[in-house]
Amino acid sequence: MTSDAIGSLRILIAEDSATDRLILETIVTKAGHVAIGAPDGVEALRAFTRESPDIVLLDVLMPNLGGLDVAREIRKLTQDDVVPIIFLTSLSDQESLVECLEVGGDDFIPKPYNQVVL
Numbered sequence: 733m734t735s736d737a738i739g740s741l742r743i744l745i746a747e748d749s750a751t752d753r754l755i756l757e758t759i760v761t762k763a764g765h766v767a768i769g770a771p772d773g774v775e776a777l778r779a780f781t782r783e784s785p786d787i788v789l790l791d792v793l794m795p796n797l798g799g800l801d802v803a804r805e806i807r808k809l810t811q812d813d814v815v816p817i818i819f820l821t822s823l824s825d826q827e828s829l830v831e832c833l834e835v836g837g838d839d840f841i842p843k844p845y846n847q848v849v850l
Contacts, residue, residue, distance in 0.1 A: 741765045744785035746776035746802060747820060748794045752845065756789060756820075759847050773797025777805055785815070789841070792821040792832065800835045807836035820845075 743760050747753040748771055757767035768783050770776040774796045780788065788806060792799040803817050819832045822843040829840060841850060 739764070741786040742768060742783060744768045744770060744776065744779055744783065744788045744790075746770040746773065746779075746789065746794065746799065747791045748772055749791075752791075752820075752843070755845060756850070759845070759850055773799065773802040776802050780806055781809065788815060788817045790817055790819055790837075792819055792823055792828070800831065803832070803835045803837055 743765050745753055745756045745760065745767055747756060747769075750771070753769050753771065757769055760767040768779050768785055770779045773794045776788075776790065776794075777797070779785075790799045790802055794802075799819060803819075806815065806817060816838045817836055818839045818841055819837045820841050820843065821828070821832070823829065824842070832840065
């Protein structure tokens with residue numbers, strides 16, 4: 733399923749905080765993109781396979797399946813396809829950030845979210 737708007741992206745937002753997910757979905761929608769919300773890692777993988785998003789915004793710490801494991805699975809599913817994974821995180825230690833990159837992440841957006849940065 734693709735969006736009718738030219739230049740519109742399908743963005744999967746995997747965030748366990750309902751408030752944060754709503755904020756991100758609102759920002760993405762107001763920017764003219766299609767937001768696909770998921771409250772945990774298991775739902776994120778289901779949404780990824782069902783919706784084929786262009787970009788994934790992925791919380792590192794989620795119930796049922798953490799963001800690092802979700803990123804690994806997405807990379808297995810996409811193989812040669814380019815689907816950027818941007819981690820959403822309150823983590824700031826270098827070891828955690830390096831691990832996010834090692835599992836297939838492309839960038840980070842720190843919490844709390846800044847609309848300009850996003």
